[in-house]
Amino acid sequence: MINNNTKKYIFSRGIDDYFTGVHKAYKFTSLFFKEVIKKPFHIREVINQCFEIGIRALPLITLTGFIVGIVFTKQSRPSLEDFGATSWLPSLIGIAIVRALGPLVTALICAGKVGSSIGAELGSMKVTEQIDAMEVSAINPFKYLVVTRVLATSITIPILALYCSCVGLFGSYINVHTEETSSIISFYQDAFSTISFLDIFTGVVKSIAYGLTIGLVGCYKGYNATQGTRGVGKAANQAVVLSMFLIFIEEVIIVQVSNWIRYF
């Protein structure tokens, strides 16, 4: 048989590969939405993954949320002092943290911590044929490995984002309390007085979007890893870089949309 498979490119290798990659990512995402509604649901594995992700990211999110709260309050104070408006600090910090910083900081930390670990774990399973081993044992590896992890990131990250916001506000309170004595209750009352349901709702919605992104990107990169151990490192690295990039794009879009809703 004569080999007629010599590859011809439509544009150039780079451009063709880019569009092939986009198409593969689209198919991967569509497959997730198809599989997520099909039985079996592997609920135990989803809970297991939620627990893993939560435990893995919790210490770092606690620390970062706390520090962000302190630093943001410290940096905002001088400007407000110029106008004699330091009493606005709790509401300013509340809006900033609940609307933007809490979800964003959580997403970035999870992209680094969880996304890379999902990419590396699935990448390693791919190159050591563990995914093929599942396939030949009549177990759907996509359903068991990908769907469960993406669901887990989509459930856990909004919870972590709310937690991060609370810790951030507490950090802010510590700073406010050291400068001018105030009670924690009045601080939280002031902070939440300007936060609307829409703020919390958008925070949760965007955290779900970030969770989906981190899970899907990590799984996609790991699931399609090649080239042995080098490929595992590459998958982990690309999972972080691409999810962070997408998170920033989503942030801009969601802020824009929520502002339209807010002023509609």
Next chain:
Amino acid sequence: MDKSRLQHIINTDESVISIKGLYKSFEDLEVLKGIDFNLFKGENIAVLGKSGTGKSVLIKIIVGLLKPDEGEVYVLGQQVDKLNRKELDALRLRIGFSFQHSALYDSMNVYQNLAFPLTMNIKNLSKKEVNNAVDEVLDAVGLMDKLNQMPSDLSGGQKKRIGIARTLILKPEIMLYDEPTSGLDPITSTEVIALINEVQQQYNTSSIIITHDLTCAKNTGNRIAMMLDGQFLRIGKFEEVFDSNDEEVKGFFNYNFIQ
């Protein structure tokens, strides 16, 4: 095991795997160039050849991990590349696949590795039934004491055995072994070879053993298929295949002898 004893249980009227005109390429690289053969019920075929000749690709097509470019692959009467996911999964339950590097799930211990395919495929099994099945296959591969160990704590030979045990737990009718003795010392290789023959006898399986190891091929295969450049150069009993003046066959024989 006395291999002559096995000859009578091979049913040459019933082929469990039938391959006709199989071609497979990866971009510019042609890997399989027209493979035809039948695996009969109860038979072991050793596919022998150098690395990179397409041996592993062949069994990956048989189990549906890869799709053929051309040709027909029938496994237990079903054309593999025409099956939908559900049908393919049902067929895969009847096929055991032992990977070259064992492919044990490294986040699970031996017990979990063995129980996983069982609990995922058969619902409502009691803990006792799962434990019994695990004990049975661990006993079959002689590693009862490794139940709670992690794959990273096992030697290469033990990993291969556990990999085989994991496939046996679903009681397959066909076994596909990908390089079962590669990377093992001669003594462990002999043990794995003995295990392959025991599996054939005890579980009445038909098997394809992919190997570049002449000793393994000779001691496990009822027939040998000598593969070169994506084609079967010769197929038959060991003596028939190697009783040849063909330079390629002689070269392969001498290479193994030196090794």
